Amino acid sequence: MPVVVPTLATTLPVSTATAALTAATITEQPTESPVDLVWSLTGDPNPFSSPDGIAIDQQNNLYVMDSGNTRIQKFDSDGRFIAMWGSRGNEDGEFYCSPFCMVAVDKQGNVYVTDSNDRVQKFDSSGNFLAKWGGFGSENGQLNDPFGIAVDQQGNVYVGDVGNARIQKFDGNGKFLAKWGSSGYEDGQFSASLADIAVDSQGNVYVTDRTNGILKFGSSGQFLAKLDTCGDDRLVTSATGVAVDLQDNLYVFDLSSIRLCKYDNNGHFINNWDGSGTPDGPFSAVGGVAVDQQGNVYVAELFNGRVRKFRQR
Numbered sequence: 001m002p003v004v005v006p007t008l009a010t011t012l013p014v015s016t017a018t019a020a021l022t023a024a025t026i027t028e029q030p031t032e033s034p035v036d037l038v039w040s041l042t043g044d045p046n047p048f049s050s051p052d053g054i055a056i057d058q059q060n061n062l063y064v065m066d067s068g069n070t071r072i073q074k075f076d077s078d079g080r081f082i083a084m085w086g087s088r089g090n091e092d093g094e095f096y097c098s099p100f101c102m103v104a105v106d107k108q109g110n111v112y113v114t115d116s117n118d119r120v121q122k123f124d125s126s127g128n129f130l131a132k133w134g135g136f137g138s139e140n141g142q143l144n145d146p147f148g149i150a151v152d153q154q155g156n157v158y159v160g161d162v163g164n165a166r167i168q169k170f171d172g173n174g175k176f177l178a179k180w181g182s183s184g185y186e187d188g189q190f191s192a193s194l195a196d197i198a199v200d201s202q203g204n205v206y207v208t209d210r211t212n213g214i215l216k217f218g219s220s221g222q223f224l225a226k227l228d229t230c231g232d233d234r235l236v237t238s239a240t241g242v243a244v245d246l247q248d249n250l251y252v253f254d255l256s257s258i259r260l261c262k263y264d265n266n267g268h269f270i271n272n273w274d275g276s277g278t279p280d281g282p283f284s285a286v287g288g289v290a291v292d293q294q295g296n297v298y299v300a301e302l303f304n305g306r307v308r309k310f311r312q313r
Contacts, residue, residue, distance in 0.1 A: 034262075034271040035310040037278040038296065041079045042306045048073070051300045051307055052287035053102035053149075057109050057125065060292040064300065064307055065113065067097040072111065072127065077292065079309070085127030090117045093129040100287065100302075102196070106151040106172060114146040120159060120174065133174030138164050141176040148197040148207070152219070158197050158205055165190040167197070167207060167221065180221030185212060188223035195240050196288070200248040200265065208239035214252055216267070230254055230261035231269040241289035241300070251297060253286040260289065260299060273310075275299075280308065 042048060049068025056062055060077040071086035086095050095101050098116040105111050109125035119134035120143075134143040144163025151157050155172040166181035167190075181190045193210035200206070203219035213236055214227040227250075230236050238255035245251070248265035259274040260283070275283040288300040297310045 033273060033277065033313070035273050035297065035312050037280075038309040038311050039079050040278075040280050040306050040308045041075065043073055046073060046081070046084060048305045048307070050097075050100060050287075050302050051305065052097075052100040052302060053104075053113075054288035054290045054298055054300045054307060055103045055105040055111070056290045056292045056298065057105045058107060058293070059109075060294070061125075062290070062298060062307070063103050063105060063111060065097075065101045065103040065288070067100040070095040070097055070101075072103060072113065072123075074125075074127075077296075083127055085123070092121070092132065093123075093127075095121075100147070102147055102149050102288070104149045104151045104157070106155050106157075107153070108155070110172065112149055112151065112157055114143075114149045114159060116145065118143045118146060120146065120149065120157065120170070122172070122174075131174060133170065140179065141168070141170075141174075143168070148195055150197040150199045150205070152199040152203055153201060154203075156219075158199060160190075160194045160197055160207065162190075162192065162194045165192070165194065167205065167217070169219075169221075178221060180217065187226060188215065188217070190215075196242045198242045198244045198250070200244045200250075201246075202248065202265075204248075206242050206244070206250060206252075208242045208252060210238045210240065210255065213237070214239050214242070214250075225267055227252070227263060227267050229269065230257065230259065230272055236261065241286055243289040243291050243297075245291040245295055246293065247295075251289050251291060253283075253289055253299070255285060258283050260286070260297070275308070278308075280304070280306070 053065035070088040074082040095115045101115045111123040118136040122131040148160035165183035169178040191211035195208040205217045216225040241253040250263040262270040290298045
């Protein structure tokens with residue numbers, strides 16, 4: 001069972017500066033927190049080891065890619081354990097996370113997982129294996145060290161093909177649809193630190209790259225914008241987890257400043273928080289970020305072995 005924590009007794013510094021897509025406007029920073037901690041989940045009775053990718057389904061169930069244990073754990077919105085599946089290996093239903101795997105869920109509750117076997121696996125919501133695709137290579141549909149994964153409103157699946165410095169788009173059964181990107185540091189290019197993916201209701205694709213920042217594309221891969229600030233003079237220089245909510249607000253974890261940054265759908269900065277003032281203390285390294293139907297935000301902390309849920313005010 002998760003530890004339920006009352007309303008925060010202390011507050012976090014939050015910037016209300018509005019950041020343009022490529023430059024920050026610096027203003028005074030008030031001290032009221034934008035969130036309250038709801039619970040902190042460590043996976044007991046099956047403790048997490050390096051939880052990284054997380055995803056939320058339409059019923060607000062939480063899926064945690066428990067990478068160190070090469071398995072998925074499923075919980076309800078109160079943090080109660082529901083199911084678990086997976087083991088180390090390269091057969092159907094097994095995972096090889098070197099070092100981490102990622103997870104996404106579609107509107108029907110199907111679960112998609114990338115792993116270091118250079119493939120995507122698809123499961124139903126109970127963990128029954130349905131399909132797989134990929135295989136090592138650089139041709140259309142092949143993968144080289146896939147990592148970030150996301151699903152759009154139409155059920156199309158976007159995969160961060162890290163070793164090939166590109167994004168690939170598939171339908172829900174693994175049929176190749178499109179690709180974009182190349183290796184480099186210019187707009188629309190990716191480094192070897194390509195991290196996570198999220199897709200908003202309009203089909204815009206957000207990609208975090210720990211070297212190149214936060215990149216926004218159209219659904220066909222056309223480069224649209226880059227976000228590089230988090231409301232003050234500190235650049236987002238190591239973006240990792242990313243998610244969008246039902247209003248298409250964007251949430252990005254900035255490893256360089258150890259905080260979660262929130263933007264509106266035009267890329268304007270809204271607020272940020274760093275986990276301070278809670279019994280668990282500030283964030284450490286964060287992998288996945290997810291948002292449920294009520295706007296609650298979930299953060300997976302790799303090295304602390306936990307997932308925290310926050311309620312926005």
